[in-house]
Amino acid sequence: MTAERRNDRGRERNRGGSGRRQFSQQAPSQRTRTADPARLVAFEVLRAVSRDDAYANLVLPARIRHHRLDRRDAGFATELAYGALRGQGTYDSVLSRCVDRPLERLDPAVLDVLRLGAHQLLSMRVPPHAALNQTVALTRAVVGAGPGSLVNAVLRRVAEQGLDAWLDELAAEAPDEIEAAAIRHAHPAWIVRALRQSLVAHGRPVSEIDDLLEADNAAPVVNLVALPGLGSLDEALDAGATRGELVEGSALSSGGDLGRWAAVRGGTLRVQDVGSQLVARAVVAAPLSAGGNGDERWLDLCAGPGGKAALLGALASQRGATLLANEPAEHRAELVRQALRPVPPEAWSVRAGDGRTLGGEERGAFTRVIADVPCSGLGALRRRPESRWRRMPQDLAELAPLQRELLDSAIEATAPGGVVGYVTCSPHPAETTAVVEDALRRRRDIEPLDAGAILDAAALEPLGAGHPLASGRGTTAQLWPHIHGTDAMFLALFRKLPPSKES
Template identity: 45%
Template sequence: MTDSRPARRPKRRGPKRSGGPPAPKDPARRVAYDVLSAVESRSAYANLLLPSLLRERGIAGRDAALATELTYGALRMQGTYDAILDACVDRSLRSVDTAVLPLLRMGAHQLLSTNIPDHAAVSATVDLARRTVGQHRARFANAVLRRVSARDLEAWLEIVAPQAEADPVGHLAVLHSHPRWVIEAFAAALGEEITVDMPETRRLLAAHNERPQVTLAAKPGRAEVDDLVAQGAERARYSPFAAYLPEGDPAALPVVRQRRAGVQDEASQLVTLALTRVRLKGEDARWLDACAGPGGKATLLGGLAGQRGARLLAAELQPARAGLVAGAVDRTINDAARVVVADSTRPPWRAGAFDRVLVDAPCTGLGSLRRRPESRWRRSAESVPELVDAQRALLRSALDSTRRGGVVAYVTCSPHLAETSGVVEAITSERDDAVVLRAADHLPEVPDVASGNFLQFWPHRHGTDAMFLALLRRQ
């Protein structure tokens, strides 16, 4: 292959047990398999299920670290491993039992991207297969994984990745484990043509396969960043509410256990902050979060509203998610937040009722692939138009819900142009009462984030999710 590839990542050794082979029940691999199987069979979210199972089964320390590595490693590199596994089965990988696929991906990750010895990786995975899918399918897994172990990752990529000159997107799809349509969408958002040389697109794809740092948010009025720093976190680069946790479980920090701080991406904090920084003439007492679940932005907005003597209404369509919002904003300063179950496209409140409105619209989630790697396999290009229709409806209703002179923040955790600038431009073209503000003026502390009048965060530039922000004033 003539195209350059990223340097091979050093193999990371999974946490080792002392005193010989794994314990018979191998709790780390079992919990990783259970999570991967749930993701495959019922579209579970690993970032929610894995911590829950670790707590439920009392798994901590090295076993928890190994389970996390196997789960997220297999999910992040699923596209790459599937291309390799497909070359190692006698029939198409699509015909393989979905109960066996998670085992094969776990085994491939151990063989190709960790320092676990090949014989131990194969033996432990096959032993788990016997206990979960039966002897017959365990023999199949054994045969496939032994074929995988015949080459290292670099050698396999020479075989299974398309030539970059002939198929640059297909090459990157195997190399960095992303669907083709997602790579094309990222290249368009970054302003790069589809060629062999797409340096920034490559950097973004590589960033999605790195483990993200944990970012904490101090809830305004209840905690300060100094409280997080005093408990081992590091002050963040941009957000005045954020701190990075270098290692360990966030729940181990007293300030998090006391619900005075929580986990929240820094870009998520910053787009929320930008809305509160826009100057308004006249009243500034009524704020709305129109799509509040699961509650991170609502918590920050509620705290800031309370400090200003304003009140926040947090609306969420799904009752279960509304419950999460209620738990997140509980006891915000001065009881400034109220949560309701409501469809913001058919609002129960009167038109022009709010001074500031946040629309964190449902989207493809392509901006959070570092933390939710399985999301890249959940959506397809065909799902985008339906989401865009919903996003336009929400932004249209948000403007109607805002008083003259008020401001709307339109936010998506996706850089896809159809979901970002495309939505804003479509709505502003159909009405004459909305003007787009220059969003970068309200976050001057963040470099290289402006995209015309909009803001676009990037993992490879800012170390955050790829969050988009547009600010609109209703005239």
């Protein structure tokens, strides 16, 4: 070996592209080991999700405040964390081509760093050198110096081609179009099948599946609601939010630390998806029968964590009614109490108990009842980026008996002439139309109402124009993120029949 390839200590120089090695400009001891704060926040969110089974939307704001990120860095951290979580399955498929061992054998923290690096390289407008350097620096700061070389080598392989080329390569090896769509749109294959089935069950063409999956992957706009009679949109509008076009008292915001707003801190301005606002208002707008005993007591059977309860409580207060908010878990019942605190206390109360027993305990006591039952959450995947990788097909079967029992309890709790709303944030027929049809088949004390028409009446503009809401028997309604810009909320409305009219 020639002397010119060695330094004065006899060490070989680094080769460049021409075959001649070049010295690194920095000694290993001088390379940065300090994590960029925005990337550190994203890493902490991914670790909380994968290690602690936490929810990203709850962890992220706290970490942003802890690290005192400004608006720009908070936006970067949000896109990085949510994007890496949404695309986890696709990024893992790419990474598996670039790592010399099964991904499950990697340190989980290193795998989370690699996911963050892959998202920056493939789906963000981050220069490749910055994505590589900062991700390696993050690795050294939070995991250790040793794994930094591995992360650097793997991400260099990831960066050899763009996302489209990776997707083409991976999809070409998929066994069928569903598996290919799962790779291209970063959804588990079983969810792709479930959403295809859901479209058909609700009268939509299966050809909309790509649009639906893309809507799931779009960064959601923050939806706000000013509690009727209590809150104002002024602070949000002054900060750049725009008035919502679908629901009275709603606004759309690009996000940031909303906790800085006085109205948000006071609870009179709240974050709530417009679909959730609509179904709550539809239950309130549904007409009672002429023989009813007055619009006095309302029930939110599954109230936690309290978003709908706060809106319903404010509406009840305006109408001189009272709301009972029920939640089985005491810690979540406390969240409901906190959500309702801005509402005059005489308009609401909270019960911590099993909703399945409430109908028998307070039979016929309520004129309006909403049962927003626990469900798979397949309609809210865009707002809960980690949930698509947590849910399993068996969740649908396990939830079905609970959903039916809660609907039965809601019906028992409703007074003759009163209204029951059955709500899910899932479009899957096993959780929506199948539950409704089962109730109508078994019971003679309810009749279906036209949920689509009532939902339209509750909105500022017709939701069904060109996009029919009706599904199932033609009386239920289904919202869609790719059509209405909401979570995929399902609504069925029933009227409780007097005993003499049961058929």
